[in-house]
Amino acid sequence: MEETEKVEIMNFDQKGYLKDGEELYKVGKKMAALADKVAEEGYDAVFLLGVGGTWDELMQLEYMMNKFGDKDLECYLIHAAEYNVSGHKRMTEKSVVLTASDSGTTPEILQAITTMKEQGVRVFAMTKPEGPIGQAAGAENCVQMASDHGSGGCEGGYYLADCFGLRLLYHRGCFPKYDAFIEQTRGIWSDLLDIRKRFEPKAEEIAKKYALAPYTMFIGGGALWGETILFAMCILEEMQWKRTRYVTSADFFHGTLELVEPGVPVILFKGEDEYRALDNRVEAFLKSGVTGDDDVVVIDTAEYAIEGLDPEFRVIVSPWILTVLVTDRVSRYYETVTKHNLQYRRYYHQFDY
Amino acid sequence: MEETEKVEIMNFDQKGYLKDGEELYKVGKKMAALADKVAEEGYDAVFLLGVGGTWDELMQLEYMMNKFGDKDLECYLIHAAEYNVSGHKRMTEKSVVLTASDSGTTPEILQAITTMKEQGVRVFAMTKPEGPIGQAAGAENCVQMASDHGSGGCEGGYYLADCFGLRLLYHRGCFPKYDAFIEQTRGIWSDLLDIRKRFEPKAEEIAKKYALAPYTMFIGGGALWGETILFAMCILEEMQWKRTRYVTSADFFHGTLELVEPGVPVILFKGEDEYRALDNRVEAFLKSGVTGDDDVVVIDTAEYAIEGLDPEFRVIVSPWILTVLVTDRVSRYYETVTKHNLQYRRYYHQFDY
Numbered sequence: 215m216e217e218t219e220k221v222e223i224m225n226f227d228q229k230g231y232l233k234d235g236e237e238l239y240k241v242g243k244k245m246a247a248l249a250d251k252v253a254e255e256g257y258d259a260v261f262l263l264g265v266g267g268t269w270d271e272l273m274q275l276e277y278m279m280n281k282f283g284d285k286d287l288e289c290y291l292i293h294a295a296e297y298n299v300s301g302h303k304r305m306t307e308k309s310v311v312l313t314a315s316d317s318g319t320t321p322e323i324l325q326a327i328t329t330m331k332e333q334g335v336r337v338f339a340m341t342k343p344e345g346p347i348g349q350a351a352g353a354e355n356c357v358q359m360a361s362d363h364g365s366g367g368c369e370g371g372y373y374l375a376d377c378f379g380l381r382l383l384y385h386r387g388c389f390p391k392y393d394a395f396i397e398q399t400r401g402i403w404s405d406l407l408d409i410r411k412r413f414e415p416k417a418e419e420i421a422k423k424y425a426l427a428p429y430t431m432f433i434g435g436g437a438l439w440g441e442t443i444l445f446a447m448c449i450l451e452e453m454q455w456k457r458t459r460y461v462t463s464a465d466f467f468h469g470t471l472e473l474v475e476p477g478v479p480v481i482l483f484k485g486e487d488e489y490r491a492l493d494n495r496v497e498a499f500l501k502s503g504v505t506g507d508d509d510v511v512v513i514d515t516a517e518y519a520i521e522g523l524d525p526e527f528r529v530i531v532s533p534w535i536l537t538v539l540v541t542d543r544v545s546r547y548y549e550t551v552t553k554h555n556l557q558y559r560r561y562y563h564q565f566d567y
Numbered sequence: 568m569e570e571t572e573k574v575e576i577m578n579f580d581q582k583g584y585l586k587d588g589e590e591l592y593k594v595g596k597k598m599a600a601l602a603d604k605v606a607e608e609g610y611d612a613v614f615l616l617g618v619g620g621t622w623d624e625l626m627q628l629e630y631m632m633n634k635f636g637d638k639d640l641e642c643y644l645i646h647a648a649e650y651n652v653s654g655h656k657r658m659t660e661k662s663v664v665l666t667a668s669d670s671g672t673t674p675e676i677l678q679a680i681t682t683m684k685e686q687g688v689r690v691f692a693m694t695k696p697e698g699p700i701g702q703a704a705g706a707e708n709c710v711q712m713a714s715d716h717g718s719g720g721c722e723g724g725y726y727l728a729d730c731f732g733l734r735l736l737y738h739r740g741c742f743p744k745y746d747a748f749i750e751q752t753r754g755i756w757s758d759l760l761d762i763r764k765r766f767e768p769k770a771e772e773i774a775k776k777y778a779l780a781p782y783t784m785f786i787g788g789g790a791l792w793g794e795t796i797l798f799a800m801c802i803l804e805e806m807q808w809k810r811t812r813y814v815t816s817a818d819f820f821h822g823t824l825e826l827v828e829p830g831v832p833v834i835l836f837k838g839e840d841e842y843r844a845l846d847n848r849v850e851a852f853l854k855s856g857v858t859g860d861d862d863v864v865v866i867d868t869a870e871y872a873i874e875g876l877d878p879e880f881r882v883i884v885s886p887w888i889l890t891v892l893v894t895d896r897v898s899r900y901y902e903t904v905t906k907h908n909l910q911y912r913r914y915y916h917q918f919d920y
Binding site: 265266267269280283285293295296299300303304428429435436447448451452455457458459462464465467468469470471472473474475488489491492499504505559560561562564 | 618619620622633636637638646648649652653656657781782788789800801804805808810811812815817818820821822823824825826827828841842844845852857858912913914915917
């Protein structure tokens with residue numbers, strides 16, 4: 215531990231982060247206990263409810279539920295603003311909803327879960343129990359996310375959401391190694407510190423080269439697609455006012471490739487699931503020389519080891535690793551280059567709309 | 568008819584278009600007959616299979632199937648490149664697939680339907696029966712799209728796909744007025760000519776003002792979301808090499824709004840379904856004055872009448888109208904301003920990848 219802490223991570227509280235990790239393990243147990251109760255009571259479908267960043271964050275769990283789940287498991291990622299105008303035809307009083315809100319006040323989420331609760335739907339929220347969303351969900355259905363000492367990434371939220379979803383899968387016989395997964399990731403926070411340290415120079419290099427670029431392309435897919443959107447939209451658009459284009463590695467060849475030309479930064483996130491074949495195809499094209507574009511960066515989660523983790527669990531932690539690399543580290547270095555404080559907003563929460 | 572043809576539509580064969588419309592009515596009957604057979608045989612789920620532009624085009628039908636369908640109807644829009652690496656856990660030998668390929672050769676689609684056919688899945692294709700995709704699907708399962716006299720929009724494909732999907736809904740008791748819909752839209756091609764004529768000056772104005780802009784934002788949702796992607800990605804990115812940002816009216820407030828500033832063209836597509844409330848919210852924000860951006864264009868399908876069409880059918884034709892306005896008309900005027908031929912590609916079909 216002391217060895218680990220010797221190397222600096224810019225603007226990062228390493229001790230606090232490890233303490234948060236210990237707390238997350240405990241809070242994860244609470245998430246699993248909620249899932250145990252749901253599994254015992256029964257459910258017809260699982261809904262993951264978000265808006266903006268929380269929608270992006272829950273996408274990785276939708277991916278896992280579909281990947282590991284049996285064919286009769288229904289799991290839907292729904293957008294609160296869309297739900298509020300259209301509802302969802304598969305939601306019944308036997309359904310279960312997982313949502314999240316850091317602020318505890320997100321208006322679209324609050325409206326959605328109020329409707330859902332009126333219909334008798336069970337709603338669980340990763341939020342502070344005393345906030346409006348916590349109150350609407352019911353304090354007994356809330357799990358407070360660990361206090362955020364240092365990380366600007368979403369790995370804590372990913373962990374907790376996964377504890378809930380994977381535990382449901384466990385009870386369906388679809389994820390029998392749940393306990394092994396929880397124990398093997400108990401010390402992952404230390405690995406994620408090491409990964410940060412290793413990535414620090416690359417994060418700085420990416421920011422120095424590209425933070426001032428007028429337009430940057432981000433390509434991802436599979437388990438990393440939600441994090442790709444989150445970084446490009448909720449970090450770079452919202453917090454840095456940068457023009458970005460995010461596209462899946464599947465769709466890249468159907469339009470967006472024509473925008474690649476010398477001087478356009480293209481950042482490819484390579485994952486560790488079946489979609490990697492599509493990422494590889496994009497990488498081969500970008501590096502073939504036909505575009506003349508030298509500003510291609512590949513960030514491959516497979517290059518970052520997690521000690522003692524079974525290979526079959528890598529896909530689950532791949533978005534945790536990516537969020538550490540980009541939403542936490544790259545964004546901090548962007549801030550130092552753009553001199554644009556990540557907290558500034560032009561309009562969001564500044565005006566009613 | 569003669570009256571109608573007096574006004575010019577730039578680079579457009581009005582007579583040929585009306586002839587295509589007559590042909591579409593006949594081909595639509597064939598689509599309905601295929602759906603009749605499927606309904607009689609039974610099916611467990613409907614898959615709409617596309618890649619790039621065809622994926623975007625089929626999205627409107629996914630929307631209709633979910634909107635009108637009973638809660639037990641399963642309809643999934645799937646991306647061929649993704650299917651080829653991940654499959655789909657809900658597809659069985661009782662499933663039915665609808666796909667499309669203008670060229671008849673799209674490699675991702677060909678690979679996907681070859682796998683599907685091997686698994687005994689019924690595949691129907693809007694494509695030429697003699698092409699590789701037509702051969703793989705089986706000529707008896709193919710419907711050739713009407714020859715394209717004039718229109719650069721997707722309304723013909725939308726019409727045929729809808730004939731198939733809405734007919735399935737009809738047999739489920741979810742769209743009892745199928746026949747009325749088909750008869751009421753029999754003459755829609757003439758209305759769509761009138762709509763073109765009315766929109767011609769606006770298409771020219773949009774192109775003159777914004778075709779050279781370095782970055783343009785497109786906002787849409789609901790039944791229009793697929794067409795929004797199609798225009799921004801498959802037309803402006805692929806065929807005009809323009810940098811675009813497309814975002815749903817639901818997600819706009821969660822990041823992208825921060826990019827709105829004076830000089831950034833923002834084009835909002837307003838639809839006629841329950842998502843219109845979200846479009847209205849975006850419009851109110853854009854016109855509130857807080858952004859200082861005067862380059863806001865609203866294209867509202869509700870402003871374009873279709874004679875003799877029941878109000879309940881408007882949602883179905885709303886993407887037909889939008890594709891006429893933008894994918895057909897605006898793109899033609901972009902070409903005249905950018906001097907960039909819509910047929911040029913930097914990389915697509917130029918290189919193996």
